[in-house]
Amino acid sequence: MNAMTDTPLDTDPLRDSALYFNRELSQLDFNFRVLAQAQDAQVPLLERLKYLCISCTNLDEFFEIRAGTMRHAQDLGLAPGPDGLAPATVLSRIHDRAAELVKSQYECWNDVLRPALSDAGVRVLGRNSWNARQTRWLRAYFRDEIMPVLSPLGLDPAHPFPKILNKSLNIVVVLKGKDAFGRAGNLAIVRAPRSLPRIIQLPENVSGGKHDFVFLSSVLSTFVDELFPGMEVKGAYQFRVTRNSELLVDEEEVDNIALALRDELIGRGYLRAVRLEIAEQCPKPIVRTLLENFDLPENAVYRINGPVNLNRVIQVYDLVQRPELKFPAYQQRVLPGVDSMFDTVADGDVLLHHPFDAFSPVLELIRQAAEDPHVLAIKQTLYRAGKDSPIVEQLVQAARNGKDVTVVVELRARFDEEANLGLADRLQEAGVQVVYGVVGYKTHAKMLLIVRREGRKLRRYVHLGTGNYHSGTARAYTDFGLITADPDIGNDVHLIFQQLSGLAPSLKLKCLLQSPFTLHAGVLKRIDRETKHARAGKPARIVAKMNALNEPQVIRALYQASQAGVQIELIVRGACTLRPGVEGISDNIRVRSIVGRFLEHHRVYWFANDGTPDLFCSSADWLERNLLRRVETGFPILDHDLRARVYDEALSNYLADNLSAWELQASGQYLRVVPEEGAMPHSAQATLLAKLCG
Structure with missing residues (x-):
């Protein structure tokens, strides 16, 4: 029965599948709204480029997580969700809708943004537009900087199809003739090492333009024949495979989740393939060969009219210092001069609205807590902290200063698992008590608790947020943070930390849900x-x-x-x-x-x-x-x-x-x-x- 309506479940009209959209398809559609920003002429040009790249990276993550999970659901024969769509149906619709998105992305790049950027003096040059001087420089660059780190692999019985890393740039080369050992050429794979820049900036004295760029994929495709002397290159086609990146660790079956995650991360880049992006003109037999090697169905292939790693053009945004092509700079609001965050918060709650309000009061609160002799303990959750986090530095310093520091590090924060493992190691080496949360439940709450002796009493200071303790995202995401000394909120947060670090039963909280x-x-x-x-x-x-x-x-x-x-x-x-x-x-x-x-x-x-x-x-x-x-x-x-x-x-x-x-x-x-x-x-x-x- 439905407790709210006393209606039998099978006749509850509010369970009708027609009342529910599919989650995966709805998530996919969000990227059309992001792409619309790239298509909006009212948005500054380099910001439009950034939105295009965001829509591409979002699509990558969608396939790595949502489509990967849906393919897993299909394998397991899981029942449809509230929308009534079977996993196979969802995957088919994902392909159709994603194909529309990809087509729109490359039309936006080829027909709108690339020409507009060129008109503005920011040129991303295709191989057909290089002049003789540019071609000579790029050939020399290929020989000096690229060729020494390449390891082309000819495919034959002794050299089977290689493992292809998730989202890596690759070229499949069609060869004719025989090599030095008399082996007949057929296909070869050229993998672009991760150490190579995906966008190459041409020197101004070579190209004549201050902001001229070339995709690495274009350079590889153009000069790939130099890797196969004595053989004829009949075709070179870039491709990229996207793999399921959802780590599946059975936490109840492992004694140490950190060790288990380390093992899983080693193989993450080679998990099951879910998508193949291939150059538009690639012959069908080669596409079939790739699909067979990646064990992919026909509806997992996307033919690309341009670079398969279009999102890499985001580097141009950072390399081109043209303020008039970007959003106007703004100055974050800073809490007026505060000698003591504790005195300020004791006088009344502080509300921060990021990114309009600076994140600095949170950093200052932790810094002062680390140095204050009256502070006895600091407890904090860390989901995503970012590289070289100042918060981590202060927590380490607090531990060295003799504070009791406890940090709940969420090792399973998607795509930050490796960083968080390193962060946990660093904290533990400094004497911080590190807790990995609760088996089966990611700790996504954003909480900071500081216990301070004031006279004969202990007082709790708390920061609670809607976003991560990450200085970078605090400039890019809209979030709220509350800093308070309210005793009821402080006690609730104290109880939650006790529950996370111990084995406490469910709690009766006064203020928090x-x-x-x-x-x-x-x-x-x-x-x-x-x-x-x-x-x-x-x-x-x-x-x-x-x-x-x-x-x-x-x-x-x-x-x-x-x-x-x-x-x-x-x-x-x-x-x-x-x-x-x-x-x-x-x-x-x-x-x-x-x-x-x-x-x-x-x-x-x-x-x-x-x-x-x-x-x-x-x-x-x-x-x-x-x-x-x-x-x-x-x-x-x-x-x-x-x-x-x-x-x-x-x-x-x-x-x-x-x-x-x-x-x-x-x-x-x-x-x-x-x-x-x-x-x-x-x-x-x-x-x-x-x-x-x-």
């Missing part, structure tokens, strides 16, 4: 409360912002709330499996996605609560994994003024956006929002830049 225990139930409870208010004739409203939404119980609860008359406005950046606008079901639900200069990352949940609003910031999206299979926190903003600020800046402001917003239709299509006649144009991010950084 916690996955996998109370956050899911807490969200459902508050949605249900709004539903009851609406049925009682009271005003009822929910506004929530997150990165993704797919948890079926939450979606059904939102449908029920909509049916009761609750006005629901969702700001969901990426995948959303809820279908809005269905008459009688979700006609009171509106879903929008914002794509702008910064990556939308904060999660905020607001419930009207009959005039006494509830507002939580959180590390968790409304996804099954976040609500049910991770350690996450949702933290209330208790200060009235700060709560109003979060609502105004992250919710009301974004609902008013009519320049960077996309509206999700009942059909599944996203339509770009345009200002209504007479309405003032409004960009949420631009408004915050002007308001907070102006």
Whole structure:
């Protein structure tokens, strides 16, 4: 039975698969919205190039994770999800939709951005456009810098098809003739070592242009004949294979998860293939050979009209110092001169809205804690910290200064596993107590706890965030951070750390909601409360912002709330499996996605609560994994003024956006929002830049 409706599960109309979009396809569609930024003439030219590259790297990750997981589900014969689509059907639709995206990406590059960049004096030269002087220089570069590190492999019984590293650049070469040993040529593979730059900048005195570039793939294809003297090169075709990168460690079957992950990481680059990108003109027999070697079906191949590693052109963004071709620089707001972060926070909670507010107060809080003789203990979660993290340096220093330092390092943070293993080793060597979290549950919560002796009492200072402790992403992602000395919040965070480092039972927290225990139930409870208010004739409203939404119980609860008359406005950046606008079901639900200069990352949940609003910031999206299979926190903003600020800046402001917003239709299509006649144009991010950084 459905506890909320007392309806038998098999007859519950809110479980109808027609009410749910597919998560994978919805995630894939997000990249069309990113690509639209690259196609927007109002965006500075080099920023458009950056958006194109982001859409390409996003697509890579999609195949490595989402498509890889779906192929695994197909192998296991798993049942369809709430959308009713079998894994094989999803994979077929992924191919069709991804092919559309790839076609649009290369049209954007070939027909729009590359010519526009050339007009602006930034030229990415194709092999057919090199003049004699450029060709001579590139040939010499090939011989001096590239050829010495290449190891071409002719394919024959003694040299079977080599292992191809995930996302590496390769050239398949068709040969005619015989080599020095009398062996007949057929096919050879040339692998581009990772040490080689994928974008080569031509000297100005050679090319005549200050910003002239060539893809490594073009150089390899042009001069590959020099690797096979005495043989005729009949064709050279670049290709790239993408592999499943989801590490599968059975944590219950290993004694040491760190050792198990180290073993898994060794082979990650050679896991099962999920996609083959190949030059558009490559003959079908060669494509078939590659598909057979990678054990891939026909619908896993993508023919490419350009470089297979188009995302590598992002290097041009950093190499070209042309401010007029980029977003205007801005100055992050800095907390006014603070001698003691502890005195400042003791006087009142501090709310930081990144990237508009600098991340420096968090760094300063940790630095002061490391040096303060009154600080006894520091506890922190680290999911992604970044290379050469100043936070790690301060935690090491704190341990050396005799503080009791405990760090929960999430070893399974996707694509940061290796970095986090190294980080854990460094912390342990400095005397920090390192905890790897809970078996089966990623620790995704962002928490910092500092215990300080003040007179005869101990006081807890806490930082809670919606984003990672990463100085780099704090300049690129929108996130909230709260620094507080509230005793109830401090005690809740203390209990969670005890639970993570020990074997404590489930907790009774006073302020925080916690996955996998109370956050899911807490969200459902508050949605249900709004539903009851609406049925009682009271005003009822929910506004929530997150990165993704797919948890079926939450979606059904939102449908029920909509049916009761609750006005629901969702700001969901990426995948959303809820279908809005269905008459009688979700006609009171509106879903929008914002794509702008910064990556939308904060999660905020607001419930009207009959005039006494509830507002939580959180590390968790409304996804099954976040609500049910991770350690996450949702933290209330208790200060009235700060709560109003979060609502105004992250919710009301974004609902008013009519320049960077996309509206999700009942059909599944996203339509770009345009200002209504007479309405003032409004960009949420631009408004915050002007308001907070102006």
